[in-house]
Amino acid sequence: MSFGGFLDNSTGSGGGARIVADISYNNTSSSTHSNNMPSSALAQPRLVTQSLTKSMFNSPGLSLALQTNADGQGDVTRMAENFETNVGRRSREEEHESRSGSDNMDGGSGDDQDAADNTNPRKKKRYHRHTPQQIQELEALFKECPHPDEKQRLELSRRLCLETRQVKFWFQNRRTQMKTQLERHENSLLRQENDKLRAENMSIRDAMRNPICSNCGGPAIIGEISLEEQHLRIENARLKDELDRVCALAGKFLGRPISSLATSMGPPLPSSTLELGVGSNGFGGLSSVATSMPVGPDFGGGIGSAMSVVPHSRLV
DNA sequence: CTGCGACGATTACGGTGTTC
DNA sequence: GAACACCGTAATCGTCGCAG
Numbered sequence: 001m002s003f004g005g006f007l008d009n010s011t012g013s014g015g016g017a018r019i020v021a022d023i024s025y026n027n028t029s030s031s032t033h034s035n036n037m038p039s040s041a042l043a044q045p046r047l048v049t050q051s052l053t054k055s056m057f058n059s060p061g062l063s064l065a066l067q068t069n070a071d072g073q074g075d076v077t078r079m080a081e082n083f084e085t086n087v088g089r090r091s092r093e094e095e096h097e098s099r100s101g102s103d104n105m106d107g108g109s110g111d112d113q114d115a116a117d118n119t120n121p122r123k124k125k126r127y128h129r130h131t132p133q134q135i136q137e138l139e140a141l142f143k144e145c146p147h148p149d150e151k152q153r154l155e156l157s158r159r160l161c162l163e164t165r166q167v168k169f170w171f172q173n174r175r176t177q178m179k180t181q182l183e184r185h186e187n188s189l190l191r192q193e194n195d196k197l198r199a200e201n202m203s204i205r206d207a208m209r210n211p212i213c214s215n216c217g218g219p220a221i222i223g224e225i226s227l228e229e230q231h232l233r234i235e236n237a238r239l240k241d242e243l244d245r246v247c248a249l250a251g252k253f254l255g256r257p258i259s260s261l262a263t264s265m266g267p268p269l270p271s272s273t274l275e276l277g278v279g280s281n282g283f284g285g286l287s288s289v290a291t292s293m294p295v296g297p298d299f300g301g302g303i304g305s306a307m308s309v310v311p312h313s314r315l316v
Numbered sequence: 317c318t319g320c321g322a323c324g325a326t327t328a329c330g331g332t333g334t335t336c
Numbered sequence: 337g338a339a340c341a342c343c344g345t346a347a348t349c350g351t352c353g354c355a356g
Contacts, residue, residue, distance in 0.1 A: 128346075129345075130346085147322090166346080168322095172322075173345070176323080
């Protein structure tokens, strides 16, 4: 007898599911009605047993599962074998039908649900919540292993008086939940970065609208700066930022701080990053400025020294 | 090819907050 | 306080990948 067969049968019977659903539903419904059911009361195993005892009369198949579950140490394999003998293997559709029927049966309001069974093919879902204790145990295992194998699930299901299906469902949903949380977290990080870039963009735009002469500190005449130059300044500022970050990172790895590019490059570089780009590239390709590091001996006398413009935000 | 498990999408349901 | 929207969660459904 295969494990899968057991699972099929146990699910096919719906016995465990019915029982557990009944238990939890009773608990939940009682808490729902009272609205302030203490969580400790929800987790009482005694309630489980009582409900089991009550619900066992609903289905002949249930008694088998009940005995094993109520014992807390029943032979599950025997349960499955017994059930297979009594009921036989069912198809998946039959499983669902069976479960739906049981749901209706122990739903309490059987009158209208019978009619619903006949007319509405859609299964009415029984809703319940796992007890806090069950959740706690499930969470504990989830922390250790988000993908428990069948043995672990079976063990857990026995310990918590849950059907293995329910344990499986719970882990599935929990993984989905985890993934969603992770995505939300990543989204928030991206949003933050986006906001930061947006602010930076705004400040750069602002700086472009109100250029400041780096020599005299007064307002630069916008006519003196071509559009390409402005782009180059922005690009260079961005590259400088990137360089600073890389330096900081490299400093961490090397164990000693790397303060700036200028210190490691021999001849002193011009203060304005624009000079680098303009000096080496002239006004040719912006892309090459963006993609190449500003290194080389001929970065000296650009035209920028006379009219380098620094964004407001970078002046401090 | 078949059976099984996992996954994503979806449904059904109950709880909670908000609005009028 | 009823109506409604929204959210969290258990369960279902369809699909895919993989082992036998």
